[in-house]
Amino acid sequence: RKEVEQDPGPFNVPEGATVAFNCTYSNSASQSFFWYRQDCRKEPKLLMSVYSSGNEDGRFTAQLNRASQYISLLIRDSKLSDSATYLCAVGRGSGYALNFGKGTSLLVTP
Amino acid sequence: NAGVTQTPKFQVLKTGQSMTLQCAQDMNHNSMYWYRQDPGMGLRLIYYSASEGTTDKGEVPNGYNVSRLNKREFSLRLESAAPSQTSVYFCASRERSIGNQPQHFGDGTRLSIL
Numbered sequence: 001r002k003e004v005e006q007d008p009g010p011f012n013v014p015e016g017a018t019v020a021f022n023c024t025y026s027n028s029a030s031q032s033f034f035w036y037r038q039d040c041r042k043e044p045k046l047l048m049s050v051y052s053s054g055n056e057d058g059r060f061t062a063q064l065n066r067a068s069q070y071i072s073l074l075i076r077d078s079k080l081s082d083s084a085t086y087l088c089a090v091g092r093g094s095g096y097a098l099n100f101g102k103g104t105s106l107l108v109t110p
Numbered sequence: 111n112a113g114v115t116q117t118p119k120f121q122v123l124k125t126g127q128s129m130t131l132q133c134a135q136d137m138n139h140n141s142m143y144w145y146r147q148d149p150g151m152g153l154r155l156i157y158y159s160a161s162e163g164t165t166d167k168g169e170v171p172n173g174y175n176v177s178r179l180n181k182r183e184f185s186l187r188l189e190s191a192a193p194s195q196t197s198v199y200f201c202a203s204r205e206r207s208i209g210n211q212p213q214h215f216g217d218g219t220r221l222s223i224l
Contacts, residue, residue, distance in 0.1 A: 032210030043200055043215040044153070087153070091210055096160070097143050097168065098204075098213050102152035 003027055004090050006101035014109055017078050021104045023088030024070045032091035033064055033071045037084045038103060044087055047073075078108045112136050116201050116216035123191045123223050131186040131219050133201030140206035142184035143213065144168075144176060146197040153200065159184055161206065191223045 006023045013019045025033075033050035048055065050062040050071050061074040071088055085103040117132045135142065144156040145168075155168030159178040173195060175187045184203075188195055198220050202213040 032212075034212050041198070041220075043217045046212045046214070049212060089213070097141075097155045097158045100153040102150070 002101075003099045004088060004101040006086075006088055006104045008102060008104060010105040010107055012107045012109060013078050015078055015080060017108075018074065018076045019078055019106065020072055020074045021086055021088075021106075022070050022072050023090075023101050023104075024068075025088075025090045025099070026069065027090070027092065027099075028069065029092055030069075030090045032098070033062075034089040034091075034098065035060075035062055035071075035073050036087040036089055036100075038087055039084050044100075047086070075106075078106075080108050080110065082106060083108045114201055114203055114214055114216035116199075116219050118219060119217070120220045121222070123188075123221070125192060125223060127191050128187065128189050129191065130188075131199055131201075131221075132183070133185065133216060134183045135201075135203040135214075136182065137203060137205070137214065138181070139203035139214075140181070141204040142178065143202040143204070144174075144184070144186045145200045145202065146170065146195075147200060147218075148197050156186065156199075193223045195221065196223045197221060 035047040036044040037047045038044045054063040059076045063072045087103045088101045089098040091098045114135045143158040145153045157176040159165045162181045201216045204213045205211045
């Protein structure tokens with residue numbers, strides 16, 4: 001089993017829709033969790049960290065479920081500019097590299 | 111704010127040639143990483159350096175070597191390039207601290223091996 005797994009999609013949604021992605025991880029010792037956004041042929045950029053109590057940044061909400069070992073990203077009121085690939089990343093601790101999922105592709109249509 | 115800088119941005123090599131990909135960060139981060147990204151494969155870790163003076167193999171180290179030249183710089187070397195090494199290479203850095211910090215990426219080197 002891969003350490004970090006994501007549904008590759010694509011998720012095609014109309015503007016204004018709400019869309020949610022999940023990401024499962026296999027290592028129960030994981031300590032840090034992040035969502036990155038990657039545009040076509042560009043570098044991954046940090047979208048948000050994921051905290052145990054859940055956190056929100058504007059239209060984006062991230063949640064962590066340690067018992068079931070998954071993190072989620074909810075995007076409300078989708079914009080055309082949200083079209084991208086969303087990568088989840090899971091870490092074991094400082095110094096170690098993050099483990100990335102292969103990403104979920106989102107296409108927001110007019 | 112430069113962040114993580116990679117050079118070159120693009121490179122075409124012939125099979126058997128060697129080259130070094132350069133990476134430098136100006137965020138005083140302790141840890142640095144090299145990934146490759148291929149279609150359908152996601153980001154795969156090649157090598158990493160948890161701190162200055164240390165390097166460790168990642169998931170796909172074969173055919174590569176690295177040097178952590180100083181705290182700022184972490185280079186990736188292909189000694190004898192092969193077509194299978196055609197990829198997009200990303201360098202990343204991360205602050206080592208008690209808390210958990212994200213990685214920050216450079217904008218990549220697009221490498222083609224003919």
